[in-house]
Amino acid sequence: MKNKSITSRDIDFAAWYTDVVKAAKLASYSNVKGCIVIEPNGYEIWEKMQKTLDKMFKETGHKNICMPMLIPENLMRKEGELINGFAPEVAWVTTGGQKELEERMCIRPTSETLFSDYYSSIVKSYRDLPIKYNQWCNVLRWEKETRPFLRSREFLWQEGHTIHETQKEAEEETYNMLNVYRRFFEEYLAIPVITGRKTEKEKFAGAEYTLTIEALMYNGIALQSGTSHYFGQKFSKAYDISFLDRNNEKSYVYQTSWGVSTRMIGGLIMVHSDDNGLVLPPKIAPKQVVLVPIGKDSTVFELCNKYRDELLNAGITSYVDDTEKSPGFKFAEAEVNGIPVRIEIGERDLEQHKITFVRRDTREKIVEDININVAEYTKKLLDKIQENLYNIALQRQKQLTYECKNLDEVEKIMNTKPGFIKAMWCGDENCELKMKEIKGTKSRCILENDKHIDDKCIVCGRPAKHLVVWGIQY
């Protein structure tokens, strides 16, 4: 039985996506143009993501901090490339306290400038380094076209900003944080990612280079899911983040920044969910198990409560749906909300010593003897679901990754069943632009360690420098 409020994923993917967001009550459009309201079901996913990542950041030596949300124009302009990159999409505050401001301020689109200004005031000696700070906050970019979670004017994210004594340390940090992101995507979100370096054209404004994790959605479209930037000394020279080095001479720090955002919720939906609504990998699901009592028998309710307590004690987040709704309604709600495991217990089941588990990923019903160890069984089932979701996503990514040696192949693929294209590139931006003419296919990243598949650029035929993954992007 299909959820009638959700368009089929294979018929109209964009409509399916917004239907799932709405049906699972993750977010709704607000009357503030381009901004969404993240509703409780969506926000608790974000809280789980935050909690998990925050722990990973703290374990790797980072501390949280809170910077202002406004950036005075002069401060913003100190580093030229960044302001050029962001100028078209910032919002400016010009009036405060009923007076026109002498200097307008923008709402932060990202906080390199604020961190750099702050760091310049606190760093004196190499003994103060490294400094590895992160902040969880909202940012604003004046986007024209918006879509819940994937692109909205305001979004929530974390931005790590670190400064180091040496280039080596800063580059290591850039790669380490990319790996934290990769691990988070693979282990928790059950989303396989491709990692690599952005081309000059696609890198972050002001960065020496940008590393990225790229995920493939169900429909073969790519989602840039997290980035880690190496700045070298660009900002430290512009903002004078200098220190006395080990030789007692003035040096400039080497800097990084890295971020992931509520966009990850969009990725989660587009990789795992189906025509019945949201599907959440157990490790990121705010509620992992719902117990649904069927009938009015108090023994059934008591048993549900007992199992819930056993599950909670085993570290499995679970609750009993003891509302007045009908069992069918409860099943549908649990399904659309993506709760990984549903446990059904009815009066008749009691007589027959049965307990029913329903997997959200496969929608499979499993009937077990009521005397099994429910917590232990559920734990294993959740692990299986987590693994299965990852494997399906990985399988899909493999199927939709194509090695190409000429543009005709690319065109044919992008017109039928798009995905990741692996192809060689000479390094010339003109060839990137040529590729873009094929349905907007853009470079996702340069693969840094993979074996080259050809020695000629797929576009111009000149000697190739890099193996690049290409794709159509959100």
Next chain:
Amino acid sequence: MKNKSITSRDIDFAAWYTDVVKAAKLASYSNVKGCIVIEPNGYEIWEKMQKTLDKMFKETGHKNICMPMLIPENLMRKEGELINGFAPEVAWVTTGGQKELEERMCIRPTSETLFSDYYSSIVKSYRDLPIKYNQWCNVLRWEKETRPFLRSREFLWQEGHTIHETQKEAEEETYNMLNVYRRFFEEYLAIPVITGRKTEKEKFAGAEYTLTIEALMYNGIALQSGTSHYFGQKFSKAYDISFLDRNNEKSYVYQTSWGVSTRMIGGLIMVHSDDNGLVLPPKIAPKQVVLVPIGKDSTVFELCNKYRDELLNAGITSYVDDTEKSPGFKFAEAEVNGIPVRIEIGERDLEQHKITFVRRDTREKIVEDININVAEYTKKLLDKIQENLYNIALQRQKQLTYECKNLDEVEKIMNTKPGFIKAMWCGDENCELKMKEIKGTKSRCILENDKHIDDKCIVCGRPAKHLVVWGIQY
């Protein structure tokens, strides 16, 4: 030995306050006027406050949500009193994406308007009620004079917004949340508070009434520390938050909102800290215990690590300071940062079977046999410290609370040793204004359950209606 970087609290309280903020590295001024950088030591206190309160909110049936940070002017203006109250202190965004906006938007100073607009779109029936949402976010108010944590243009807070079917339910919520705040202050922050209702003059713009918790600082100045507002149907009528009631007729919801902010960190400092820096109540201290090894003996280090693990296992946050600094430096640092308990272990102590505990609140050194159960002992010590800090604050509040029957008494007190004044009031705003002429003494709140101490208004001598607590405020 006094910390030399900190002005004495009794000599210059304002200078002492900013010295403590700086010395404990809680926050620093930013180059964004009126805004601070909350540094890691300050932010982790906020995180602990958030975590504790968030649990209390969830336990009382609230869910988190995320609203936009911008409010279009028209939306802001729908309820007249609110915009009149906040108009002088909002910041307006007039340009976005390089274009002048057709309608300017303000950065939220508070979000009643956004929640009301959202609620009007999702509520249909009495079955949808109550809705009890909260958000953790930043807000902006264009203050002229600012002081770290106490008053800054941007600050972090939580704002709960709830809607209910009946007046009774909404009023209960208003009082319940006030009690959650009171409990948090007394149990966790070790700060006694006075609770009551704001006068018409002092209530929140747009509220039917405002409840408040008021705390008294070391210097006898009052800090409004948390408020809970009952709106009745003011917003629900202005924003059309209507529903079909049990008689199938159109009704308007009854509404509340309530909030506490990073201002609490300021209160924490001004109630408990001393001339040696920050003092944190154990229940809100991000790090409760520091272990300091003295000397280079590896047995000492191993023992410190062993105790740390035992403490961690007992749920006590603790760490070993194994940096290269001298023991004296480590002691001073632990002290200025307000870590409730310091454990010192040296080579000589090992020989003598001794372990030393140092309490941050009393600075007392306690030498114990090395074979005691360290975790158990520390747990008790932390409880004692928590209790002691609360008792000192309560004692001070009692000493500095005066019952007055004429203005001469008030004047004398406010000129020598200010505090809370309990005095009767007729209910006339002119009498409040008269009181304010005495060093800015303002009504803090109307005590709703206390016995009246006189039958005449302290200012005009006419029949008194309310027993009011007055004070000079931050």
